[in-house]
Amino acid sequence: MAQQKALLQLEGITKVFETEEVETHALSDVHFMVRPGEWVSIVGPSGSGKTTLLALLGLLDTASKGTYLLDGRSVLDLSPAERALVRNQHIGFIFQSFNLIGDLSVYENVELPLTYRGMAADERRQRVERALERVGMGHRARHMPGQLSGGQQQRVAVARAVAGDPLILLADEPTGNLDSKNGEQVMQLLSELHKGGATLIMVTHDPNQARLGTRMVSLFDGRVVQDERLR
Ligand code: ADP
Ligand code: MG
DSSP, rough: OOOOOSSEEEEEEEEEESSOOOOEEEEEEEEEEEEEEEEEEEOOTTTHHHHHHHHHHTSOOSEEEEEEETTTTEOOOOOHHHHHHHHHHHHEEEEEHHHHHHTTTTHHHHHHHHTTTTTEEEEEEEHHHHHHTTTTGGTTSSSSSSSSSHHHHHHHHHHHTTTOOOOOOESSTTTTTTTTHHHHHHHHHHHHHHHTTTOEEEEEEEEEHTTSSSEEEEETTTEEEEEEEEE
16 A cells, blocks of 8 residues: 655754753754654653644744645745644644633634634534534533633634644643543544544643554654654
């Protein structure tokens, strides 16, 4: 069988944070490739570069050195506006702290990235409704985030991430702020998305969660020290 081509590919990625006194090498010469349909767990001790890697993959930050191809296209030399467009169209984020907008309803939170994209109202409505149904939150569309439990808020955040059919879903400790029961529900949701064909990159410090992935990449001191296929 022919190998599927890379959905994203990092070559020789280095990220240095410079402050007045110190230089921190958050990532050093990282080579990393993900194929469509993979579920990659990123693990490593605190400070090993996991969040930095996710921010680069999600075009929230730029590398100091190296190349990044997303779906075959070089994305490191884009202007900030072009980067924002690629991010909006192709990347879905799920953060530890949900990051919903407090004075927008559940429905409006999921709709907002689609509005930025210039999508027509009819299509927006279909997509928002479908995404909320998918995460079991259709009955809470008119609620405000503050009226929901943490687990419910994270499910809304998952709906927001998938509503635009992104190429890739990035999750940084998605259950880090949840109790174990709600955490399990969110992991179950991610499993379903993966079974449905989503490509997922997830930072976690929970070994049991990491093993749900198809692959586990370990970082240490900004370097990939292990890259293991799980299934
Ligand atoms: P992890 O998510 O694995 O805990 P991070 O990617 O957040 O690690 O951080 C990697 C390293 O980069 C750490 O040493 C951290 O202190 C440093 N770092 C991260 N972001 C910044 C920043 N904005 N400015 C300076 N140093 C940073
Ligand atoms: Mg982190």
